[in-house]
Amino acid sequence: MDQNTKIIELKGVCKSFDDEPVLKDLCLDIHDKEFITLLGPSGCGKTTTLRIIGGFETADKGELYFMGKEISDVPPYKRHVNTVFQRYALFPHLNVFENIAFGLRIAKTPEKEIVERVQEMLALVNLKGFEKRTVSTLSGGQQQRVAIARALINHPKVLLLDEPLAALDLKLRKDMQNELKALHERTGITFVYVTHDQEEALSMSDTVVVMNDGIIQQIGTPEDIYNEPKNAFVADFIGESNILDGVMIDDYRAKFAGHTFECLDKGFEKNEPVDIVVRPEDVDIVDVEKGMLTGVVTSVTFKGVHWEIIVDIQNFKWMIQTTDYCAPDSTIGIYIEPDAIHVMKKSEYSNMFGDYSSYSEEFDELSDAEAEIEEE
Amino acid sequence: MKKRSFIERFAAVPHSVWALLFIVAPLIFVVYFAFTDTYGNFTFDNITMLSSYTHIFVLSVCFALIATVICLLIGYPLAFFISQLKPKTQKLLVVLLMLPMWISLLIRTYSLLALLDNGGLFNSLLEKLGFERVKIVGTSGAVILGMVYDFLPYMVLPIYTSVSKLDARYLEAAHDLGCNNIKTLFKVVLPLSVPGVISGITMVFVPSISTFYISQKLGGGSFDLIGDTIERQFQNVSTYNMGAAISLVMMILILISVAVMNKFSDGDEGSVIV
Amino acid sequence: MKTLSKIYIWVIFALLYAPIIILVLFSFNRAGSLNHFSTFSLYWYKELFRDPTALNALKNSLYLAVGSSLLATVIGTFAALGINKMRNKFFKNALTSVTNIPMMNPDIVTGVSMMLLFVAAASMPFLPIKFGAVTMLIAHTTFNLPYVILSVLPRFKQMDKHLTEAALDLGCTPAQTFFRVELPSILPGVISGLMLGFTLSLDDFVISHFVSSPDFQTLPLYVYNQTAHEVKFSMYALCALMVFVILGLLLAVNFAGSKGKNKKAKVLPMGGIQ
Numbered sequence: 024m025d026q027n028t029k030i031i032e033l034k035g036v037c038k039s040f041d042d043e044p045v046l047k048d049l050c051l052d053i054h055d056k057e058f059i060t061l062l063g064p065s066g067c068g069k070t071t072t073l074r075i076i077g078g079f080e081t082a083d084k085g086e087l088y089f090m091g092k093e094i095s096d097v098p099p100y101k102r103h104v105n106t107v108f109q110r111y112a113l114f115p116h117l118n119v120f121e122n123i124a125f126g127l128r129i130a131k132t133p134e135k136e137i138v139e140r141v142q143e144m145l146a147l148v149n150l151k152g153f154e155k156r157t158v159s160t161l162s163g164g165q166q167q168r169v170a171i172a173r174a175l176i177n178h179p180k181v182l183l184l185d186e187p188l189a190a191l192d193l194k195l196r197k198d199m200q201n202e203l204k205a206l207h208e209r210t211g212i213t214f215v216y217v218t219h220d221q222e223e224a225l226s227m228s229d230t231v232v233v234m235n236d237g238i239i240q241q242i243g244t245p246e247d248i249y250n251e252p253k254n255a256f257v258a259d260f261i262g263e264s265n266i267l268d269g270v271m272i273d274d275y276r277a278k279f280a281g282h283t284f285e286c287l288d289k290g291f292e293k294n295e296p297v298d299i300v301v302r303p304e305d306v307d308i309v310d311v312e313k314g315m316l317t318g319v320v321t322s323v324t325f326k327g328v329h330w331e332i333i334v335d336i337q338n339f340k341w342m343i344q345t346t347d348y349c350a351p352d353s354t355i356g357i358y359i360e361p362d363a364i365h366v367m368k369k370s371e372y373s374n375m376f377g378d379y380s381s382y383s384e385e386f387d388e389l390s391d392a393e394a395e396i397e398e399e
Numbered sequence: 400m401k402k403r404s405f406i407e408r409f410a411a412v413p414h415s416v417w418a419l420l421f422i423v424a425p426l427i428f429v430v431y432f433a434f435t436d437t438y439g440n441f442t443f444d445n446i447t448m449l450s451s452y453t454h455i456f457v458l459s460v461c462f463a464l465i466a467t468v469i470c471l472l473i474g475y476p477l478a479f480f481i482s483q484l485k486p487k488t489q490k491l492l493v494v495l496l497m498l499p500m501w502i503s504l505l506i507r508t509y510s511l512l513a514l515l516d517n518g519g520l521f522n523s524l525l526e527k528l529g530f531e532r533v534k535i536v537g538t539s540g541a542v543i544l545g546m547v548y549d550f551l552p553y554m555v556l557p558i559y560t561s562v563s564k565l566d567a568r569y570l571e572a573a574h575d576l577g578c579n580n581i582k583t584l585f586k587v588v589l590p591l592s593v594p595g596v597i598s599g600i601t602m603v604f605v606p607s608i609s610t611f612y613i614s615q616k617l618g619g620g621s622f623d624l625i626g627d628t629i630e631r632q633f634q635n636v637s638t639y640n641m642g643a644a645i646s647l648v649m650m651i652l653i654l655i656s657v658a659v660m661n662k663f664s665d666g667d668e669g670s671v672i673v
Numbered sequence: 674m675k676t677l678s679k680i681y682i683w684v685i686f687a688l689l690y691a692p693i694i695i696l697v698l699f700s701f702n703r704a705g706s707l708n709h710f711s712t713f714s715l716y717w718y719k720e721l722f723r724d725p726t727a728l729n730a731l732k733n734s735l736y737l738a739v740g741s742s743l744l745a746t747v748i749g750t751f752a753a754l755g756i757n758k759m760r761n762k763f764f765k766n767a768l769t770s771v772t773n774i775p776m777m778n779p780d781i782v783t784g785v786s787m788m789l790l791f792v793a794a795a796s797m798p799f800l801p802i803k804f805g806a807v808t809m810l811i812a813h814t815t816f817n818l819p820y821v822i823l824s825v826l827p828r829f830k831q832m833d834k835h836l837t838e839a840a841l842d843l844g845c846t847p848a849q850t851f852f853r854v855e856l857p858s859i860l861p862g863v864i865s866g867l868m869l870g871f872t873l874s875l876d877d878f879v880i881s882h883f884v885s886s887p888d889f890q891t892l893p894l895y896v897y898n899q900t901a902h903e904v905k906f907s908m909y910a911l912c913a914l915m916v917f918v919i920l921g922l923l924l925a926v927n928f929a930g931s932k933g934k935n936k937k938a939k940v941l942p943m944g945g946i947q
Contacts, residue, residue: 079838099841106842112835116857126843129853177843403758404847411755411768414748414818418771421815425786426774432789477685480678492682494923499689501919503876505896506912510692513699513707513909520695523708551689609779612878616900626781633785633883639792646785653779 028055029088030181030213031076036085038071038237045071047237049085053181053215054230058207060216062224063234064260069217070109072234073183076215077106090180104181105174110190111166113158119145119169120154126177144172147206164195171206181213188223200227221261225249233257254367258300259376265306265341266376269299269366277366280337282315284359288366298367303331303344305363314356320349333379340379429650432643437636445644452628452645456652459625462539462614463607466546467554470603471596473547474554478595479588481555482563493559500552505612507549512536512616515544537619545613546603553602561595562588597660605653625649697916700909717910727911730895734875737806737891741813742870748814749821750863754855756822757829769822776819784883787812791884804886812884813877817870824869828862829855872922875915 031053038046046068053059061069074080075087078099087095094102105126113122121128123144127137145151148168158166167187174182187203188196204227207214218224224231225245233240233248233256241253252258255266269279274289279299291297311317318336325331329344334355341357349355436442481492499507514520515535522532535541565588573583611626618624625645632642695707700718704711721727752772759765775783787808794802802808836858840850856863878893885894892915899908 077838077842079841098846099838100844100846104842106839108835108839110833110835112833112839114836114839114854114857116860125840129844129849173839173843403760404850406847406851407754407758409755410751411759414752414755414772414822415768417748417815417818418768421787421790421811422771422774425783425790428789428793429782429786473685476678476681480682483678492686495686495690498920498923499693501872501876501923502693502916503878503893503896503912503919505878505893505900506696506915507693509896509900509908509912510696514692514695516707518708520707548689548692551685605777605779609781611781612897629781629785630882633788639789642785643789646782650778650782657777 029053030055030090031215032086032088033072033075034086034088036072036075036082036087038068038075038080038082045237046075046082049237049239051232051239051242053213056211056213057229058204058214058216058227059230059232060218060224060228061232061234062218062221062260063240064219067234068237069219069234070185073106073185073215073217076181077104077183078102103179104183105177105179106183106185107167107170107174107187109185109187111170111187113166113169113173115157115159117158118154119150119156119158119161122158122169123172123176125173130177140176141172144176147175147209148172149202163191164199167191167199171203175206175210175212179212181215184214184216186217186219188218188220196223203227225261233260235260251365252300252367254370254372255298255300255374255376256370256372258298258365258367259372263303263342263344264376265301265303265339265379267299267301267339268374269297271295271297271366275361277364280316280339284315284364285361286364286366287361288364291366291368296369298369298373300365300367301341301359301363303342304329305359306341306343306345307358307360308343308345308347308349309356309358311354311356313358315358317354317356320351320353320355323349323351342379429643429647432640433647434644436640445640448641449644449648455623455625455628456648458622459608462543462546462622462624463604466543466550466607467600467604469543469547470551470554471600474551474599475558475596478555478558478562479584481559482565489563493556496552496555496559500556504549508545508613508616511545511548515541515617536617537621539618539622541617541619542614542622542624545617546607546610549610549613550603550606553606554599557598557602558592558595561592561598565591593663597663601657601660604656608653609649693916696909697913700906700913702906705906717907718914720905721907721910721914724907726890727892727895727907730890730892733806733889734891734893737809737813738871738874740810741817741874742867744810744814745817745821745870746863746867749818749866750825750859752818753822753825753829753859754851756826772819772822775816776823780816780877780879781883783816784812784880787815787880788883804884805889808884809881809889809891812880813874816877816880817873820869820873821863821866824866825859825862828859832858868922868925872919875922876919 029052031051033049033051036046036049037044045066049068049072051072061072063069071080075082078094078097082095086093089097089102089104114125117125120141123141124137127140132140141154142151145153148171150165150168150172153161153165153169158169161169170187184203188199191199200223203214203216216224216228225248228245230242231245231248232242235256241248241257243251248257249261252261252264258264258266267279269277271288271291271294272278272283273293274291275286277284277286277288277297277299316336318334318341320332321335321340322333323330326344329346330348332343332345332349334341334343334357336357343357433445434441434443436444481489481496484492512519516522517532517534517536521535526532535544569587569591570583573587578586608624609626609629611624611630614622614624614627629642629645629649632638632645699707699710701713701715702710703714703716705717756765756768759768791802791804791808794800795804832855836854837850840854841847845853876893877891878897881891881894882897885891890898892911896908896911896915899905
């Protein structure tokens with residue numbers, strides 16, 4: 024992977040819809056051959072960013088460079104990027120072959136070459152023998168493959184994927200994730216992927232860009248994003264987190280929940296207020312007398328691999344994932360290793376997330392369903 | 400905002416120009432003629448003269464109203480009964496209902512005339528059966544019959560659309576809550592099909608009040624309706640202005656009544672006025 | 674209840690069709706009478722085709738129907754494209770309302786208003802408009818336009834907006850996008866608009882009555898003139914013929930329409946599993 028060649032650069036991009044700002048001074052570099060994912064809740068501006076790169080929207084302000092050339096005024100049909108659309112947008116009046124061949128026909132490619140390249144693409148996406156089928160007779164996953172083949176046949180420098188798996192069911196989604204990743208490796212094309220599904224983002228990408236409110240919250244490898252979230256929003260959006268108010272007493276010493284913990288962070292001012300993140304799987308349950316903190320179990324949910332328990336510690340509800348069963352209403356002690364504590368600077372998102380007092384399964388599902396709604 | 404291409408931006412221009420020239424401008428001319436005399440001088444005479452046409456307006460409104468009510472009384476049960484049949488039969492009957500709408504009004508009226516005329520099939524049949532011949536053509540009944548016959552499908556179709564779209568679960572809910580069939584009809588089906596009824600009323604009333612062919616043929620010339628009057632005014636250049644005035648008043652009358660009726664429906668389906 | 678409602682449906686449909694069926698039947702009656710049927714013959718049809726005025730009217734009707742429906746389809750399809758993409762809400766509403774005026778206004782008012790426009794235009798020295806083919810083409814195109822737009826616009830609205838973007842993405846210019854992707858997607862609407870326009874134009878009497886001249890007769894105008902005085906029996910033949918033509922057209926439109934609907938239903942799974 025060549026991390027040094029920037030293929031796309033966005034500089035100071037602003038965009039509003041009906042005076043509602045969607046992107047605020049966005050700067051982003053996309054490197055050649057990388058798999059980069061724009062991740063965020065609906066309305067965070069990820070799709071708009073993608074559409075600006077694709078040429079379907081124009082930024083109000085800012086510049087867009089493609090291989091060093093400013094392309095803001097280049098219409099989509101002259102850009103060397105292709106898009107896999109949300110819900111595929113296959114042409115209903117054309118069969119599979121003609122859908123895939125569409126771009127080549129427009130480019131007036133000789134018939135012989137068209138046939139060859141379409142066959143090549145069909146092989147690439149495992150759809151040999153489907154040439155004559157009408158697209159409406161295909162399953163969701165097959166339509167998805169046709170959409171990918173159609174976009175790839177023009178050999179674009181960059182492939183844009185707008186929530187391509189959102190319409191598929193869970194099992195198929197997992198399979199397609201692997202296939203997409205393999206496809207990325209095989210073709211060596213830069214993939215820019217948009218999703219609201221954090222698991223998808225973490226498992227597929229080289230680089231994850233977490234966005235919210237039209238602002239990039241954090242850019243990094245999946246490991247960075249998960250292990251070193253920059254602020255409470257990222258910590259909450261990626262995985263489960265207990266986020267607490269704390270104070271950095273000194274280098275390597277943080278105080279929260281009435282207890283001073285050892286940690287691995289430094290470089291804060293003395294007594295600087297900070298946000299503390301502790302992942303639920305990083306909390307160890309111990310006997311009450313050995314615990315750094317003690318609390319009362321308020322609810323227990325069986326999750327298959329582990330139990331998910333909510334513990335009330337000094338009126339703050341912690342979520343803890345454990346393989347040991349704890350009875351509701353029992354008092355337990357908890358122990359936190361130094362490397363399980365992540366210290367973050369205070370941000371506008373402080374105190375907005377991280378308490379599980381209102382947590383319920385139902386609520387989680389509701390917010391997921393909301394995110395499914397196509398973002399405009 | 401998304402960029403629009405040149406085509407998308409200007410595609411509606413030819414139509415806009417056309418609409419301006421051939422829809423808006425003609426209506427302006429109706430107003431202009433209504434307020435001028437034969438020499439183009441401004442005048443209110445045409446409007447004041449309208450009072451001498453009052454009885455024609457009243458007669459036309461009466462005829463149209465009666466025809467509309469009869470259409471509603473016949474059409475509503477028909478629409479409801481059709482909606483209770485098997486989907487395939489429903490589809491066929493709807494096509495059969497639409498067919499007459501597409502056959503020229505002229506032909507339908509004329510065929511009715513041929514049937515009911517003094518020397519027509521109906522009277523010959525009566526005679527053969529030993530009854531007296533009945534004079535039908537030329538009576539007010541014949542005119543109203545003509546209107547009902549010609550415009551009944553316009554009443555049935557919108558009502559049918561509205562009734563057939565009713566969620567079957569509403570009916571089940573009504574039964575569940577203790578309504579019998581009749582009560583369900585009056586408490587649930589009827590209120591929910593009001594938009595279709597309004598639409599149907601408009602679609603029958605408007606052509607009924609403005610017709611001239613029906614009254615000419617079936618009325619045997621003994622009834623003068625608004626349509627006949629307008630048509631006659633436009634046969635002679637000197638009465639164009641009067642004709643324009645009558646047309647204008649009729650148009651306003653219809654607009655008001657359609658608007659009033661649309662008030663009764665919740666809007667989205669009273670699609671006759673858009 | 675079930676049987677009663679079925680009987681009701683049968684009776685109404687029988688009454689609705691009786692006059693038309695009798696008219697068609699007796700058009701084959703050699704005797705030329707509505708009282709008794711002598712022998713089956715095509716005599717009146719032959720008679721009709723010996724009448725040069727009738728043939729001329731038929732020719733005019735066909736030319737006019739083809740011309741006005743094509744013109745309305747081209748203008749209307751582009752208008753629908755433009756209206757669908759229009760941003761200015763006020764202009765969009767104004768344009769659609771104006772477009773629908775000929776549909777909600779009584780035909781007689783539309784006819785009269787266009788007649789006045791042409792009268793006024795003809796009186797201007799630099800606009801030598803003559804009542805006849807040109808005025809008829811304009812009038813018929815005008816009343817066809819709302820129907821074309823009404824059948825095309827929903828197709829544009831239903832179309833996945835990403836289809837257009839996908840075409841642009843794959844290298845189509847906006848013009849190529851329209852002809853290669855958008856037009857095929859809306860084609861069922863365009864075709865049914867075209868056929869609707871053709872049928873309406875063939876069928877129109879009231880508006881034609883006001884904007885035509887004796888030199889340019891269409892079939893409905895010819896029927897009107899013929900039925901104004903003593904009735905020739907070849908008129909029955911003509912009416913029957915027109916019924917057959919309308920029937921054929923309606924079946925064709927319905928076929929095209931249902932084909933389009935099937936397509937729509939098939940396209941639905943494209944929305945993916947949701």
